[in-house]
Amino acid sequence: MTRDEGTGNGLAAGTAQWPIEEAPAPTSVEGRTLSRKGERTRGALLEAAEQVFGALGYHEASIVKITEAAGVAQGTFYRYFSSKQAIFEELVVDLNRRVRHAMSEGAARGTTRAEAERHGFAAYLRFTAEHPALYRIIRQAEFVSPATLREHYEKIAAGYVEGLRRAMGEGEIVEADAEVLAYALMGAGELVGMRWVLWAEASEVPEVVVDELAAFVSRGLGARNGWE
Amino acid sequence: MTRDEGTGNGLAAGTAQWPIEEAPAPTSVEGRTLSRKGERTRGALLEAAEQVFGALGYHEASIVKITEAAGVAQGTFYRYFSSKQAIFEELVVDLNRRVRHAMSEGAARGTTRAEAERHGFAAYLRFTAEHPALYRIIRQAEFVSPATLREHYEKIAAGYVEGLRRAMGEGEIVEADAEVLAYALMGAGELVGMRWVLWAEASEVPEVVVDELAAFVSRGLGARNGWE
Amino acid sequence: MTRDEGTGNGLAAGTAQWPIEEAPAPTSVEGRTLSRKGERTRGALLEAAEQVFGALGYHEASIVKITEAAGVAQGTFYRYFSSKQAIFEELVVDLNRRVRHAMSEGAARGTTRAEAERHGFAAYLRFTAEHPALYRIIRQAEFVSPATLREHYEKIAAGYVEGLRRAMGEGEIVEADAEVLAYALMGAGELVGMRWVLWAEASEVPEVVVDELAAFVSRGLGARNGWE
Amino acid sequence: MTRDEGTGNGLAAGTAQWPIEEAPAPTSVEGRTLSRKGERTRGALLEAAEQVFGALGYHEASIVKITEAAGVAQGTFYRYFSSKQAIFEELVVDLNRRVRHAMSEGAARGTTRAEAERHGFAAYLRFTAEHPALYRIIRQAEFVSPATLREHYEKIAAGYVEGLRRAMGEGEIVEADAEVLAYALMGAGELVGMRWVLWAEASEVPEVVVDELAAFVSRGLGARNGWE
């Protein structure tokens, strides 16, 4: 993952800075170290959970449905996760890591600042399209696991804040409260994703929408040499 | 409700334009017309539902809890609402009407455009603080009643779009896709509300946060003579 | 209602002998004497109950449905009947009286013995077709009010027994246990009615079926100069 | 089970001919194959259901009562039957198979035609005495599961019809509509059973009653060399 150096800027910089754990999957459960096969079963359960939680929501989803989707017996579930809530939380953490990764990679693809910014949002929206579960699971987390939900937003916000602060320091964008900007940006992305991906059941957001959003944000950040 | 005339502008104009039904409370159930007492019972149930859904979420909320909170017997519930889902949906519609009303009123309080804009957001954030249920119930609606959720956002967006288009026509703000802007604005408000009202368990958003948000939006809309 | 005298015979004689109360509708409830209007309301409730119990069965039927069908308020029901079970029992008694009346009248229409017999069954089957509720309500009575059910069959059986005994005395039919014959005849009629009226949803049993049934019974009773 | 060959006749032939599946108990639920223990639990539930439905009727019977009677937890019920209605229907099918089996066996015990006929009815009445649930459950089926009810009668009738037709062909009984006769015979047996088993709470029908019934039927069928 290359980071954009030198041209430090707002959004792109931000997305590039999220701290991402490098060893994603825990390989032990309650002390047991997982075998190859165990690892695979665990992965199958997580993936099944993403599908099922995404499609049905936390409450309609049931352990039976998840284990069925994963092709294992009901009891097997509890060899890998201590509860329904536990796998849910793990899923949020997992998706959080992956979306931040996607956004970083996206932002890094831009060479000019405007492009980078646009790519960051585009990556987020693309991830949303590919993983509608992210959006839906996050909404469920509100009640299922508020702490995890908060952590999710805080981690993304932290990345934004760091990037925005650097950009401010370098005079690339207007001086402002970086945290407010961070939450505003996340919110904008979330609802645009909801409107043009989820509701439209589209596999991607129309380019023009991404452009409009990026332009709005660019202006809002008071970016010099912004979009256009 | 005074509307800003002549100086039609972006946000303020938008918030001022939401079409709001003036006769809010339905007064009949399944054809029956409600007596005074019935009206009161129904109101108590709705209020209790707002508290309970807001505090526990749709699934943890139960009819027993709602009726207990309302001080009526379990069976009484079904004289006024046909199901748990039904009262939930009614609640969304109700809150939607009230939040739009609050935003309109807020926006109308501003005399200059910048003030109006700021007041619109402030009103929304104040409403969120007073009715945390709005935010939480909306999140639940994702799975409980997607159509109602969508309607909620679409109604608010429609108000924004109308106002933004007018402002564009009058050259007050930059020419852009009004719908994209609308969803971006809603998202920004929603997450800022989540961060500074819900998480902070504050009764209001710090003034400076409102200012920062308004400034960001003002710049993003390319408002002439904007905030500052 | 003419009774067959002189030519005393089996079935026809039997059907003609059921003791039928002549003043059918009780005109007071819990001491209250019913006004004209009250009488009408009570009748409407009974009729509605016949429809509803017949269509839905005892348990699916509800007081609300009955009162709705009768066009009165829920509470009004309890001014005329003390409980759901009470109106059900009254209905059984009522239908019992009416079916016995119908059978008597039918039987009386026959001039020869064979005709009379045939007419008795035909009348029963016609009544079944016009009042499917009879059959269905009787089946429900098994658990709802066993005593009433038993009374229903015993009353019909009593009529048969009396007629059969007389016919035996006059040498018209074979000497046998009249009660066994009575229950066999009732059972035969009931299931034929079920098969050719209820299942066929027909408004009457095909003539040929009535003929076959009458012939079987005629032979079974060892009737001299019977059917043919 | 020996069948009467050569002397093919009416009732006995009929009862002897019911097609009876030889592998009675389904051993899998929703695709799952039942373990030994599972099989036992399932059986216990069916037996408990027979008792409870028989004693209380469909509606008064509750899953709690059934599971209590079977000595298992409430939830266990749903591992074996998908609903209250489902176990009810299974019960009807089960009882139907068993009563037809009993009747066949009974009829086969007769050597002369008159004996066989008598044994068929006697077997039916004995079964009724041992399984009052049959009678009571059938009556409930009217509303609970009309299709199953109909199937029950049709299967028994089919056996009768086949036997009666053969007997007619061989000149043993009078030529007549076999289906009408079948329903008449079933009805006669049913009500005699109700009167002398259920109401008398007797463990068997008095011999004389069986004799009388058999004689009536014998005459009704126009049997040559009939009873006596």
Place this chain on the structure above:
DNA sequence: GATGAATGAGTGTTCATTCAT
């Protein structure tokens, strides 16, 4: 006298979780 609002016990059913095999 009629109404209809209120009651609350009771139902069928679901499902996360445990544990013997």
Place this chain on the structure above:
DNA sequence: GATGAATGAACACTCATTCAT
């Protein structure tokens, strides 16, 4: 190590009945 049978608490909802107006 994996299974799947068993559990039982919990829930949404119904309805006969009561009673104040």
